[in-house]
Amino acid sequence: MKKIYACLLGDWVCLNDDPHCLIDEAKLSPSEWWENDAPIWNPFKPDNENTLYQMPYVNIYYKGKDYRINPIFIQIVNE
DSSP states (O other), rough: OOEEEEEEETEEEGGGGGGOEEETTTTEEEEEHHHHOOOOBBBBBBBTTSGGSSSSSSSEEEETTEEEEEEEEEEEEEO
16 A cells, blocks of 8 residues: 655654545545556746745645645655
């Protein structure tokens, strides 16, 4: 089984452990997100390179909170 981990506010958590966890604008479960090519928001050519708004990110809804994190803070583990 694939487990999706994310570093949220400095703590690594297993997103699969929250049955209400949703990822991406499509609001997919962690497993569905991974099986659908794990989409992230990433501008090919940013409008402005000097802003945090143009950095790649993933939206995650986890345990009642919305997070916007850089994809480097996501790990996939086969268990």
